[in-house]
Amino acid sequence: MAPINLKELAKSEERIASGHRLCTGCGPAIMLRQLMLAAKDYNLAIANATCCVEISTVVYPYSSWKVSWYHNAFENAAAIASGVESAYKALKRRGAIGDDFRFIAIGGDGGTYDIGFQALSGMAERGHRVLYICYDNNAYMNTGIQRSGATPLGAWTTTSHAGEAKSGKQQTRKDLTQIMVAHGMPYVAQSAVGYWRDFMTKVQKALETDGPSFINVLAPCWRGWRFDTSQTLELGKVAVETATWPLFEVVNGNYKMTHTPRERRPVTDYLKIQGRFSHIMKPGQEELLAAWQKDVDDRWERLQKLISISQ
């Protein structure tokens, strides 16, 4: 696989048209454009869970998609993609179609970590050759910033308020990437908006993998995280540099960092630039802050151990 060339990309056809209704400074929109450019050489059929990307790109009678696209419901993008891929296999076997296709399912963290998790687990276990992209913006943003299994500790959302009795979300986030690794999938990776080459290279590797693949992309949402629309890429970068969101891939069970921050910055660098954490940056929240840092440290250490025992 040739490395991605920016000059060439600039000349490539965009298969997600502009004019969609995603926000200015939307992290998932940036992810989406990079995804479609990374997959530019393939015939694609996309299964899209109900989410911001879905609702904003296809409003009857308009569509931003220049490839085949199917939205069915919130929790079943992985099952829809399983069906599309199975039809492809059957029709190819019968000689009814000749063209090669690749299959991508797209969901937010709500549709992937939570309500769509069973369908995703089933898809992975059955081994459908589908790339599942989770754009993780840390909450149910489409319905207006409600907590999800991906929402970090202490974060304010509209279902985990920062009040007198409770200080944001009371639980830490679910580590979905590791859960997908545990399915024995041949390709699992974590990437972030702000690292375009990292993400696009992973998309291409996943699409060349003969089996199910999963990429979890941190996609900052200024509406829900409370930051300025100009800072989306910066948020992704600080998430990586504080090791809140490490960039790595797992190929056939073998872990590898794809980008290691030169120096790990303290998590407060990440928290203090987001309004959703403003309440935990106030005096008296030291315990919660320490717990936040410890959670990141523990996860980072576990990851490094997994890398050290990989071939």
Add this chain to the structure above:
Amino acid sequence: MVKEQVKGTVVGVTGDGAAADAMRQIDPDVVAAYPITPQTEIVERFAEYVADGKVNTELVAVESEHSALSACCGASAAGARVMTCTASQGLALMHEMLYIASGNRLPIIMPMVNRTISAPINIHGDHSDSMGSRDASWIQLYCRDAQEVYDTTIQAVRVAEDQRVMLPVMVCLDGFMVSHDMEWVEMLPDEEVKQFIGPMRPVINLLDKDNPISIGALALPPVFFEHKVSMIRALEGAKSVIKEVADEYGALTGRQYGLVEPYLMDDAEVAIVVMSSAAGTTRTVVDVLRDQGVKAGVLRIRSFRPFPKDEVVQALRGVRAVAVMDRASSPGAVAAPIFSEVASAMYGEEARPKLVNYVFGLGGRDLPMEQVASVYERLQNVVSTGEVGPVLTYLGLRDG
């Protein structure tokens, strides 16, 4: 061109087996299904056909019924001929996707083994499951016996995929009473079935690289209503397609089905309206009553969705008292689902019969002939006295 009638092979098979064999002959591109009593035998047998190479189907052994119908939607949108099958709780778990499958106009075929809905948990047959899905814009065809299950499953492919219809079809059979009852079933040669259903000609196709499509768009108030009504009209229009396909199939096999199946209705003074296997018991009772000089008849409804209003009105016109028998309840409603349909259909008739409703057989309770006879007895009383009594009665309920 009129085709000669074809001689089939007669085999002993259960209702589930008949559905599985029809599926083998249809040889769908994709089957995605999840096992549930009393549908399990269909999935098991079909999986055996896959393992033995008797079909060329991609079988997706999904992790739930929710994913079963989701995978079917994906596969159908990809231009494949697609089948699944379920029962009861499985259908309930599919509920959300039922509406999406029809709303996306995906011609999925689903043998649906009628079983009651929890709680209390019970694996036996009644119509609570599919009645709960009656507004999902699926075609619902209810079968009397294993032969009809076989015949209807094959016909359903033609009905669903007809470009005037493009809607999913449930082929309903009574749990255990039909699904597990061994009967003689005449099956067509494989080649005849293949010819009858013809090749899949997809209208919606995600795998046409030259014509990429977006399916499942957000439809806001200025367009949503029109989308829904075009689907509703297609369902209404499916009546003539069901009849056409049944006629063609009748010419091929000698087995004729319609939207309704009237039995001795021409001169009937008292009649029962019922669906599925209970129609067999009722016919037997009618035969006994006819011998005694009672002008009794049975109207079996085969197509509950779309509801054959004209056929029902025509069959019940002139009948003096009618009992509608429902194997499901509609708690809190005036009466049970079939009664409500029949009453609505008859309301505009000047000379409409007296109507009563019986809910029977919930959770698989048997319907003995004596109970059916008691219903006809009441209808005769209604005719002679003009007194109707309570509209809704629970038949065979142990009171107290």
